[in-house]
Amino acid sequence: MRTTKSLALAMAGLLLATTMAAAQPTEIRIGVALEPPALDPTAGAAEAIDVVVYQNIFEGLTRIDQNGAVQPGLAESWTISEDGLSYRFSLHDGVTFHDGTSFDAEDVKFTFDRLLAENSVNAQKALYAPITAVTVIDPLTVEFTLSRPDGLFLFNLGRGDAVIVAPESADNNASEPIGTGPFAFLQWDRGSRVILEQYGPYWGDKPSLTKASYVFISDTATMTNALLAGDIDGTNNFAPEALAIFEGNPQFKVLVGSTEGETILATNNRKAPFDNLKVRQAIAHGLDRAEIIEGATYGYGVPIGTHFAPHHPYYLDLTNTYPYDPAAAKALLAEAGFPDGFSATLKLPPVAYARLSGQIIASQLAQVGIKLELINVEWAQWLEDVLTNKDFDLTIVSHVEPFDIGIYANPDYYFGYNNSEVQALNETLNATTDEAQRKALAGEIQTIIARDAVNGYLFELAQTGVWNAKLDGMWPNAPVEGVVLRDIHWTE
Incomplete structure (x- = not known):
């Protein structure tokens, strides 16, 4: 009996061990690549914060899915007033914070009062400027009042900058x-x-x-x-x-x-000769995207012909607006008064895609008569020279903010594009909540900036x-x- 019992126990142990070994890991x-400087996405601009905490530790009223679409988050549903100035959110019941405290409409109000406060350090505070009031209707209902319609309001509520925090723990979120x-x-x-x-x-x-x-x-x-x-x-x-x-x-x-990183040959539109449309068109015809993508991203970048992410449902493929055509580029330069070409500078920040792209682009544009001096700069100098002082001819950078086509409606932005039609379209886009209308408006802006060759549109950074x-x-x-x-x- 003892032998039989021992054998049974051994077999049971073997079966348990086999089961454990076969169990899926959890x-x-x-x-x-980067360690975050802190862990509060509402109080810091570093992407490394969101890499760890977004939709994992923290959640917003809405959330962004992997296709860039808005989905319900802590709000299970919402209604929008006809004038687009009021959003009423119904919140999920039974939600708790990780310290056991309950979540309700008061936490939503606290979060946005804190975000919009004068001493707020939220990196994207300006995105939420249209909010004039957050009103608690009852524990599971909260209403936002806006000063103007904002077509990106629901999207912006789903960003890491707008996750909901509690008054009991907000001050310690950077470390705990x-x-x-x-x-x-x-x-x-x-x-x-x-x-x-x-x-x-x-x-x-x-x-x-x-x-x-x-x-x-x-x-x-x-x-x-x-x-x-x-x-x-x-x-x-x-x-x-x-x-x-x-x-x-x-x-x-x-x-x-793909990412949200539109990589562009940014062009100083306020400075001669780049204020001449034919010069910008010549540059566009002189760029061989396929060669740039192969050399700078090892073939993994996605070609773009305008300032929009290819994975977004509003994206238009405008890569053939100015196809690679060195002969057309030379002809346009001659029409613009530069039959022998001209010289310019290309300031390159310290990232591989920019430095590699810069070398390739310098070689390509030299073939059409544009001689570029490559100037390598560190980020601090790039931010001061290019972004702040607009002291540049050309530069290469990835714009990683989602849905940032609105920068083309700001004539004071570093590349200095001033088009009243784009400004009016963008104002309408910002005030529009209907998806079909928003898509059409975004498409019009994409088409205009591609046609105007505002910048050299290269590729979307790959993930x-x-x-x-x-x-x-x-x-x-x-x-x-x-x-x-x-x-x-x-x-x-």
Whole structure:
């Protein structure tokens, strides 16, 4: 009997061990390039903050999905007044913050009163300037009153800058963030990692993951080794020049998508000869996007012909507005009074895509008679010279803010484009909430700035993720900043 009992126990132990070994993992370790300076997205501009906390720890009244569309968040529904000046939100019941305190309309009011306060340090405070009042109707109903219609209001409520915080914990969110999301903050090992754990009483659908670590690895070689050794399970944006290591490896999946980073040859439209449309058209005809994309992004950038993200439903493909045609470029320069071309400067910030693109573009434009002097600058100097003082001829930069076509309606913006038609269209767009009308208006603006060759439109920065082949549910695109965990799961 003793032998039989021992055998049964041994078999049971073996079965348990086998079951445990076969069980799907529920934890993930994600490599990210930058450590956030703090963990409160409502009080800091660094993208690295949202990478960790957006839709994980913190949530807004709305949320942005992986296609850039607005979805319900802490608000289960809303109604908009006919004049577009009032938004009434119905909030989910039974929601709690990670410290156990309840969420209700008073927290919404507190969040936006804090965001709009005179001493607010919110990086995107200007986006919420139309808000004139936030009124608590009852614990689960809150109303926003606007000074003017704002077609991006629901989208902006879904950004990391507008996540809901509680008065009990807001002051400590920089180091000990407390939100309503599916994951709660566990620990921050400075210089190493941030660890999140699944929040048991979460009000929505529970994620598959029970724990997530964001591991800070700034060096490409170190990130590569960590992936190959299994020290991390993936990264959302890996250096494209090293992707070949993983593309043929069955242990990994490479996800290539787009970001909100419109990469442009920015042009000083207020300065001769770039104030001449024919000169700008000549530059556009002189750019071979395919060669630029291959050389600067290792083939992973997505060509653009206007200032809009290709993954957005409003996007128009205008890449053929001025196709690569050196002969046409030379003819336009001659018509503009520059039969022998001219010389100009190209200021390049310290990022690989800009420096590499600059070398290629200098070679391409030299073939049509435009001789460029490449000037490498650090970010502080770029911000002062280009963005603030407008002291430049040409520069290369990625504009990473979502839905930022409105910059073309600001003649004081650094590239100095002044078009009254675009300004009027943008004003109408900002005041329009109907999706079909918004799409048409956005399309008109895209078409005009492409036709006017305001800037040289090059490519959308790619998001190139490398992940364990057994993981699924990661966002291929980055319509907003963040590595959203809610749908990530192990498949085996």
